[in-house]
Amino acid sequence: MAKIIGCDFHPRFQQIAFLEQETGEFGERRLSHPEEAERFYRSLAGQAVRIGVEATGNFGWFQRLMQELGHEVLLGDATEIRASNPRKQKTDKRDARHILSLLVQDRFPAIWQPPVEKR
Numbered sequence: 434m435a436k437i438i439g440c441d442f443h444p445r446f447q448q449i450a451f452l453e454q455e456t457g458e459f460g461e462r463r464l465s466h467p468e469e470a471e472r473f474y475r476s477l478a479g480q481a482v483r484i485g486v487e488a489t490g491n492f493g494w495f496q497r498l499m500q501e502l503g504h505e506v507l508l509g510d511a512t513e514i515r516a517s518n519p520r521k522q523k524t525d526k527r528d529a530r531h532i533l534s535l536l537v538q539d540r541f542p543a544i545w546q547p548p549v550e551k552r
Contacts, residue, residue, distance in 0.1 A: 435481040439533030441525045442486050442495070446470075448525035450533040461526060467494060478502050485536045487511040487528075488544060506546075509535070513542035 435455060441448040447470055450461050464470040474482075482504040486492070488511050499506045509532065517540070518531050535541040 436477065436483070437533060437536050438482065438484045439529045439531065439536060440484055440486040441528040441532065442489050442492055443525070444491055447486075448529045450526070450529040452533060452537060461529065463525070470495070471498060474498060474502055474504065477504065483507065483536065485509055485532045485541050485543075487514055487532070507536070507541055507543040508546050510542040510544050517542070 436451055436453055438449050438451045444466070446463055446465050448461070448463050450459070452459050462473070464473050482502075484499065484504055485507045486495075486509065488508050496506060514532065514535065517535065520527065532541070
């Protein structure tokens, strides 16, 4: 996997933390929905990308776009994600970093998702 992204998804924006595995480059960004987020993910087209996001109800457009671009999206159990974080103080940046950490450590609590066309 070339790029791993932890995504704290909100209705109007998403906070991401990402790791470029080959170079070790780490970064963080806040992406407005949908225009800025779509530009960012389209810029990664052709790359191997894995994105972890907490289960939420309003991101169908995001899932369809990621499928179109060939990016892997893992939907995580929000309760398990929160329970695995020893810090109780929540911020968007901290949440995105925590999701990224779980992905990198192969401890992300992914839940089953039906195929996009059946949602």
